[in-house]
Amino acid sequence: MLRAGGAGLPGGIGPEGYVIRSTTVDGRPATVIAGQTDRAVLYGAFHLLRLVQTRQPVTGLDIASAPKVKVRVLNHWDNLDRNVERGYAGDSLWDWHKLPGWQDPRYVDYARANASLGVNGTVLNNVNAKADSLTAPYIAKAAALADTFRPYGIRVYLSARFSAPIEIGALKTSDPLDPAVRAFWKAKADEIYRAIPDFGGFLVKANSEGQPGPQDYGRTHADGANMLAEAVGPHGGIVMWRAFVYSAEQPEDRVKQAANEFVPLDGTFAPNVIVQVKNGPLDFQPREPFHPLFGATPKTPLMLEVQLTKEYLGFATHLAYLGPMWEEVLAADTWRRGRGSTVARVVEGRVFPQALTGMAGVANIGTDRNWSGSHFDQANWYAFGRMAWDPDARARDIAEDWVRMTFSNDPAFVAPAVGMMMGSREAVVNYMTPLGLTHLMATGHHYGPGPWVDNLERADWTPVYYHRAAADGIGFDRTKTGSDAVGQYAPEAAKALLADERHLLWFRHLPWDHRVRSGRTLWDELVVRYDLGVSQVGEMQRTWASLAPYVDPERHAEQAAFLAIQRQEAQWWRDASVAYFRTFARRPLPAGHAEPPESLEHYRSLSFPYAPGHD
Template identity: 75%
Template sequence: MMKPTLMASAAAVLALATALATAARAEDGYGLWLRYRPVEAAQAAAYRAAASELVVADGSPTLTVARDELVRGLSGLLGAAPPMASAPTRDGALIVGTPASSPLIAGLKLPLEALGPDGYLIRSVQVEGRRATVIAGTSDVGALYGAFDFLRRMQTRQPIERLDVAEAPKVKLRLLNHWDNLDRHVERGYAGQSIWDWWRLPDIKDARYVDYARANASLGINGTVLNNVNAKADSLTAPYIAKAAAVADVLRPYGIRVYLSARFSAPIDIGGLKTADPLDPAVRAFWTAKADEIYRTIPDFGGFLVKANSEGQPGPQDYGRSHADGANMLAEAVAPHGGVVMWRAFVYSNEQPEDRIKQAYGEFTPLDGKFRDNVIVQVKNGPLDFQPREPFHPLFGATPKTPLMMEFQITKEYLGFATHLVYQGALYEETLKADTWRKGRGSTVAKVVDGSLFGHGLTGMAGVANVGTDRNWSGSHFDQANWYAFGRLAWDPQRASRAIAQEWAKMTFSDHPAFVTPVADMMMASRETVVDYMTPLGLHHIMGEGHHYGPAPWVSGGPRADWTSVYFHRASPEGIGFDRTASGSNAVAQYAPEAGRALAADEKNLLWFHRAAWDRKVSSGRTLWDELVVRYDRGVAEVAEMRRTWEGMAPYVDARRHAEVAADLAVQEREAKWWRDACIAYFQTFSKRPLPAGHAPPEHPLSWYQALKFPYAPGTGK
């Protein structure tokens, strides 16, 4: 009788071991788009023939990183890494390095100089009579970027037998901005605590920093601002400079420089001065000494990011000085070290302005040409604040003598936090393709950002990060796509967001066409979906007060009118919308005439630029009121369709990640209905019109939605 029992026990142990092994292989999203899962057997054979051995030049830590990444990637994709060699001994060698580090590459006399320090070539060549592939840059970082490109081609199942690739970034500064505080709270972050463990630094450097660096380098991101733009002066004290230096040591081999947000009042806060006036000699001396101190500790420190005279932050206007006065003082301090100053144009005064969106243009256009050469003005994609849809910022193209740096938000402060699936690549592309008309048709925002419109050499793009301690980095799996899309567009603002979505989907989940096509379609539609159920037809800034979670079009009162919803939508029995034409605030006049006319005529921006009667007919033939209801319902229906699409993707995705995305989509559908119901219930109190036929009334009375409170919503400032 013992034998069956023992057999049953053995079977149970075997089942448990199998379950544990399966669990160990289950994916949690930590690998991002660098999973390096095995390719199919036939494809693997072709790839092995084109990467039969690895010849990587010795030298810098960066080339060591490139070698290690290729070993890691090829091991995962092909089952084993090719052998290392000092010179090609067979057909199909992969040769990596620079002309300075590799005599083999130097002997090929490749046309590298035109690609600049970050560019690279991947080319099929003949070396000593043998077929080979060379990955070469003028710098070691360029070679590293080329290595990631090569692996990406294999991950997405592209042929690598006959390559002739020349790549160079179109934007110089490609940065993440971390709104991370020293206590590890992340302002507008929805992925856990800050990854920077300031308490344990500089002695303990989390291994996660390396994987963060790998992910950024794979996209060509070359800088990171470690601390919140709402900065504490403590970040500039010696202990925290040493902590930043420890992070810089980890990131440096990956071509990533660290930057710091500087609090403008630091001369008072930590310098013992009674003023922070940028024209005061003692203040200038403080910043010069502080820059020298930082560069002694971090020789490749990138420079400062500054938020000044905005939302109560100190700045040069406190002393009757201009933004140029403040930026130039800091620029003078970092210039001897090759540093830059990124001065944010997100400014609005503490008084109630005529129209908040006009202030940045009004303050910065008179200063065009007055900034030092190492200053770049950082401008949000729209003139308000990262709304689901805004017209492009009128500053783009309006300062031909001053370089402007794009600021996108990767974190989804106004787009459902980490839970809602919203692919922002489509939003980024919409902004970058927008035509400023500043030098005639085709003067796109992308050409302003990459410097080509006005011939600027200092260029940049920043993304407000949503990277945290969550195991999947971004709070949800599809939010990783926004980090990925930002990096790919920062390298080349002309890229198509659909192609980026397809690439990301293949690398992150599955390259099967039955997966990639519907998922890319879903991603591309997701931004318009969230606009439909949150802010259709140009509505804006109607979210919850302070935490920005959920709908709250009824918000009014408080210390500032322009922090309320009613200030922006202006709903009344007569109609809704903000008149920004000549009969209103005339904000449209801040654009070139052709651009302004196009933006104001686009129905997507109707209530951004116009105040419209409830019975106004729109392009569908419906009244404005009926169209709003239809759009809200369409948004909810589109989320339901996203859920159905994702349900059908189960055969192509591991069970854990599939279930986690499905759970997020269920939350998104519930919250889309909440947005729909709350907004319709509120706006109907003004329109006093019935819902169009076939459209259900809100589930609850308006008072129910107004009573909801969220005192501990994530991401709120401290």
């Protein structure tokens, strides 16, 4: 039975927390789910269903759970023409043309799925926003979606284009200190809240990748964010201001710019502003060190932004369970208030007390029948929701729950399937960006290897900017002898990062004959890691083939085909990368490792102008 109300609830459980207890009612065994709100009870009901689905005991229950993070949102990079930037699962779920008159039944399915994970918000449109999203017709469309999502505890948010006062407001400026601009945003917020009383607020990408922002007028990020916060604040709204900023005018290492710009602004943001920070300082790469902003702004709340859609990890066809990636960054110790000041604790508002906390995930959801482009990519949506509720949750436990609910509870299936998932992201790192290399993908679409690209408009868009391969070695020197990006971390954290071989070439430029911990030279180790990644995909293929008796033929065949694609493309990554870097290393391959079957010119000649996910 379900009971809502505050009586008998543990202290501090809040409006979204719940308890599940086995008890007796009128002399009969019963299970009570209780919380202060209907939304809390709904979350508790889904928790109980998860126990049933995963065949856990449902007697003797005494469970209390509350989210450790307040704002748990998906960011949809969906455009008004239904194209999804970095989307690999079909068109946008939102049929803007038919809204508000027609509501696709899948909107309810979407809301229910998110509620089952504890996700409580969704940003409907791309961070590269169009001002049209803030016009009356599109506000009405967003209101229709909000009506559908509301019973499932999900608030809608909109990405706001900073130049909207010019584009749709007939003003000549978007200067955040201009009274007419402030009046525009106040009126726009009032208009939205009349249509959507529980509107969550705005997400903003400003002064990044050509997007307009307050710096266009000599103002700061805080000036821009606070103007919008002033508009939505009376309605209870918030502003999520992205820290993903970089510009060609900055002569320094690109990965330093966000900390350089935001740390000096600490304490100047309004209370209803939260700065949204990517997991790493570059751009959702297969592996990056944690972002130096975490813990560096004690007076400014920060929310973690991760990417569910695998822009840099093989799109929908490569199996890459991202739970271990997110666990890695959440468990990283910032040392900002001594040992144990992990990113998770920063995000939870516990390192420096924060009332506003959040976690955002760039969605991988589209119109494909399986929602995410592949069955295993659903696991990343699932893991995000679970980790946003509890950043201390373990990726393996989450993977096991997902496997049991999605495929089978048979132990003979669960153990190998979870093992395959847990090693999958590391396989991608090995065949794409081993030993701390980064941003080696081809231009624009980011499909396939392109470590040779050196002819783009901006240096920091090119792979050669990041790997810096030359006759004397490879890697980006970010120590004190180089850009000193490592100096943006607390000293203890910097020491740990420099000692971590997984980030070796992120922080150091080293000779090809440098000896790594295995005893091999750096060149030999690179080749070994590339080949290891390929072999790991082969092992995943063998594991999946052995699991055929436990999976329906249709899903098994599709995933087998995707793994075959991944194996072929992992080999391509390996061969192209080895052929290219060898032109600098000028050394033989280690014994037992095959030569690339084609010339470097062949790999460089490959072109994929219609690969999905273009920006």
